Amino acid sequence: MTKQNINVALIGNPNTGKTSVFNQLTGLNQQVGNYPGITVEKKVGFCKLAHNINANVIDLPGTYSLNASSADESVVIELLLNKNDKLFPDVIVVVSEVENLKRNLLLFTQIKDLEIPTILVINMIDRMKLKGISLDIPFLEEHLKTKIVLVSSRKNIGIEELKTAITTYKTITTEACLNASSIDDDYFNTLRKTFPNQSLYKLWLVITQDVNFADLNRKTLENESFTKSKSELKKLQQKETIKRYQFINDTLKTGLNIDSSIATDFRSKLDRILTHKVWGYLIFFVILFGIFQSIFEWSKIPMDFIDSSFASLSTAASENMPPGAFTNLIAQGIIPGIGGILMFIPQITFLFLFISILEESGYMSRVVFLMDKIMRRFGLSGKSVVPLISGTACAIPAIMATRNIENWKERLITILVTPLTTCSARLPVYAIIIGLVIPDKYLLGILNLQGLTLMLLYLIGFGMAILSAYILNKVLQLNCKTFFVVEMPNYKLPMFKNVMITVVEKTKAFVFGAGKIILAISVVLWFLASNGPSKDFRNAETIITSKTENATLSKVEIENKIAAYKLEKSYIGLMGKTIEPAISPLGYDWKIGVAIISSFAAREVFVGTLATIYSVGGSDNDNTIRNRMKEEINPETDQKIFNFASGISLLLFYAFAMQCISTLAVTKKETNSWKWPLGQLVFMSSFAYIVALIAYQLLK
Amino acid sequence: MIQDILTYLTLAFAIVFLVKKFFFKKKKTNKNCGEDCNCQ
Structure with missing residues (x-):
């Protein structure tokens, strides 16, 4: 059997345990370097898989979305948009975390639009019981159009299943899980006609990258029929994000269930006390x-x-x-x-x-x-x-x-x-x-x-x-x-x-x-x-002095009486x-x-x-x-x-x-x-x- | 005399400020601003 080398890109939000998954997959077979021209660290590791497949596993910097606005985030996009890069991935592994699935899935849905086989890893599954979380995996796989692997990188659970999923990556559909272009059909149809052989979402990312990184050198195209102003593009980006979250919410409504009454972690225990019908009020x-x-x-x-x-x-x-x-x-x-x-x-x-x-x-x-x-x-x-x-x-x-x-x-x-x-x-x-x-x-x-x-x-x-x-x-x-x-x-x-x-x-x-x-x-x-309007106010001193002539009052007491009388008038x-x-x-x-x-x-x-x-x-x-x-x-x-x-x-x-x-x-x-x-x-x-x-x- | 002038000037400032504050509210300059505080 001939050896096959594939590139596997690990992508995910920060703090999802992506690097732990990387370590579990590659062990000590790692190389650390910098992406050319910038100081963002890249890590490439090697992993032997079944069927004589050798995988180059690339641990990319953590990013929340493909709408990059910082140097380390742009590294991810540049790799995904450049098919000529020697590390361009054959398969992408998006690492998410079970407690923040909603937020993590935004990046996943964007990556799915790039038409590259994508595996979704749901990490930290050892916390599911603690949090009272249950997942409907078949439902999620069907709606997200992906292969899902449940992993606990800390406890080395699910790593072998992940390796198997990577080995069989060709069976995973590259179909997008939602139609993001519906946010502006006319605009995306024009784009489609102008660049008939290009991936629509990649085009969109290239255009919006230009918006996010205003200081880039850029060429002006002759055909500007498809162009929009920066503010229009920003608004479209926002609409895209809202559309994606609507899809994620709908999917998780059925696919994810959180029952806090059976959760056993500290936060849930504390919540039960602080929101208790007696103790809570007390x-x-x-x-x-x-x-x-x-x-x-x-x-x-x-x-x-x-x-x-x-x-x-x-x-x-x-x-x-x-x-x-x-x-x-x-x-x-x-x-x-x-x-x-x-x-x-x-x-x-x-x-x-x-x-x-x-x-x-x-x-x-x-x-x-x-x-x-x-x-x-x-x-x-x-x-x-x-x-x-x-x-x-x-x-x-x-x-x-x-x-x-x-x-x-x-x-x-x-x-x-x-x-x-x-x-x-x-x-x-x-x-x-x-x-x-x-x-x-x-x-x-x-x-x-x-x-x-x-x-x-x-x-x-x-x-x-x-x-x-x-x-x-x-x-x-x-x-x-x-x-x-x-x-x-x-x-x-x-x-x-x-x-x-x-x-x-x-x-x-x-x-x-x-x-x-x-x-x-x-x-x-x-x-x-x-x-005051009256004579009484103006003649207060005379009036009080004459009134207190016979009384044995101190100077301060008389002054107080004058002040009080003036105030009254x-x-x-x-x-x-x-x-x-x-x-x-x-x-x-x-x-x-x-x-x-x-x-x-x-x-x-x-x-x-x-x-x-x-x-x-x-x-x-x-x-x-x-x-x-x-x-x-x-x-x-x-x-x-x-x-x-x-x-x-x-x-x-x-x-x-x-x-x-x-x-x-x-x-x-x-x-x-x-x-x-x-x-x-x-x-x-x-x-x-x-x-x-x-x-x-x-x-x- | 000077004290009286200063007093009446201060009083006039105070009255103008209060009238402006409660009867003639400044219109917002930025049309994009909602009713949120600190939006100029």
């Missing part, structure tokens, strides 16, 4: 509680530092700058206003740090899956979970994220209820009020009351969102349902760099997005608080006094009323507004924002303004009220109607008012 709530505890505990010191730094800055400004209106604007308006937002950077940072870690580690996908079970009971789509969870950062991108919900009614309900989840703008309001009215004590020695309250507020927001969805579902008579598909990523240690980038970006967006508005509003508020005081009758049943004074009105633009303005108002009307002794709020006394009741009853009432008001113009604008845009944002505004605001009223009246 673990989630423990993690949630841990996060809110830490937000309060760890932020304490930096928050105090920022608060007192801005107080000192304000004092320094008023002491060192020449006296006048502009100095007052800086010391009493701008600095306290900015301080009021920067003070919350530590808490915002910790919130995003934890959310980012949960997302990076892969746990968040499990939470989405876990919560989907609850969502469905309330008539929401599983896809609604993503907007509701991302609403904890900001309702605006969350509402935009509802676009992937196909069913209009489900999408509408999700848009309407998303603003009820606690966004980061509520955090400063919650933080300052909780700090004022909830004692910093521990329940059972471990549960911090302030952290617990914060967690309850998040849960109330989320609970109200799904309860509203349930009611809307009944009112709108929602009948149709959509399917929910979520891909569970592998668990991994969060990358420090990724986490930090997310934290910095989100915190920056919060500070600069809200900061500019707060700064501008602080300036306007300061002006309104420092000027200022524009902002008059505005606040006008709305006071409406808000006093909720336990709020006119100053809180002004803060509620100004924070209609954005919730976080609430703290900045109070900081500005109290700076204008406060004394210099209690110069931090929190101390000023803590000491504020209601002159009518002689009680502290921020007591337990009014504090809880305010917390509940902010939990439900629609205090965000931008959210209303986005709702209008997404629903293309004013009806829904107006409904949202009326419902949320009146509900917030009623709940806050009940809470205050019960607790006072």
Whole structure:
């Protein structure tokens, strides 16, 4: 029998165990060299097969597709397109990995189009049982038009079968497994006519290689009837990839089955616990509680530092700058206003740090899956979970994220209820009020009351969102349902760099997005608080001095009385006094009323507004924002303004009220109607008012 | 006097900024951009 030499090319995605297969096939018979002109390593090994066949096995660099964009990837294409290369393969072995078959098959379907006999190796089959994976090999062989060999290169399983398959490579059909040219029939027909003797897919690869490697020297052809612009070719490439994935999805729907309930690997075991109907929720709530505890505990010191730094800055400004209106604007308006937002950077940072870690580690996908079970009971789509969870950062991108919900009614309900989840703008309001009215004590020695309250507020927001969805579902008579598909990523240690980038970006967006508005509003508020229309405002000093002539008051006390009187008679005081009758049943004074009105633009303005108002009307002794709020006394009741009853009432008001113009604008845009944002505004605001009223009246 | 001018200038800037922010939103320059954040 005569000896026969054949070339076998090993091709596959990176990390599919291609080199292990190569080592198993060739043993120590290897040569390592470089492809000419580039520094990409090539390996050629020798393997003796049955029927006197000697195989040159070429281990090509790992590539994800034939749409190469890097030097090592182009090595693969150049070899496959050049029939004159002495290593041009007689047979190609595409190595795939059983856990990532879908991704790996893209390259396989492209290679099949080259009309070269191709064997599909499915590697790492020893993990099939661990992962609960089963394959319908006859079905896959029929649809992929290939010979499939199951291999475990680590455990030396299937190598002999692979050698046999290589030996009989001539029996394998070179027919393509899908008709990729259907993405643009006209274009490919023109190509076919222009180059009648060429393989259509090879032509396509040559043309697109030119697109991928723009710096190549190229000849201009006279006949340009078949040419397309680079952007058109790129779009066609994308269409080709989508078509291939559609084919792969259809094939794997039947050919691959993953039953996670019988999987025995660590990830599957962990998944079973984290998505368990009891333990899953318990673990989630423990993690949630841990996060809110830490937000309060760890932020304490930096928050105090920022608060007192801005107080000192304000004092320094008023002491060192020449006296006048502009100095007052800086010391009493701008600095306290900015301080009021920067003070919350530590808490915002910790919130995003934890959310980012949960997302990076892969746990968040499990939470989405876990919560989907609850969502469905309330008539929401599983896809609604993503907007509701991302609403904890900001309702605006969350509402935009509802676009992937196909069913209009489900999408509408999700848009309407998303603003009820606690966004980061509520955090400063919650933080300052909780700090004022909830004692910093521990329940059972471990549960911090302030952290617990914060967690309850998040849960109330989320609970109200799904309860509203349930009611809307009944009112709108929602009948149709959509399917929910979520891909569970592998668990991994969060990358420090990724986490930090997310934290910095989100915190920056919060500070600069809200900061500019707060700064501008602080300036306007300061002006309104420092000027008044009546004679009483201008003659405040005379009026108070004459009133206190007989009283034994210190100079500071008289100054405080003048400041308070001027504030009451200022524009902002008059505005606040006008709305006071409406808000006093909720336990709020006119100053809180002004803060509620100004924070209609954005919730976080609430703290900045109070900081500005109290700076204008406060004394210099209690110069931090929190101390000023803590000491504020209601002159009518002689009680502290921020007591337990009014504090809880305010917390509940902010939990439900629609205090965000931008959210209303986005709702209008997404629903293309004013009806829904107006409904949202009326419902949320009146509900917030009623709940806050009940809470205050019960607790006072 | 200078302090008063600076104060009124700052106030005017603040009001113009707020009016522009909430009543006259900037139109996107790039037609290919969707509604995503950071798309210029």
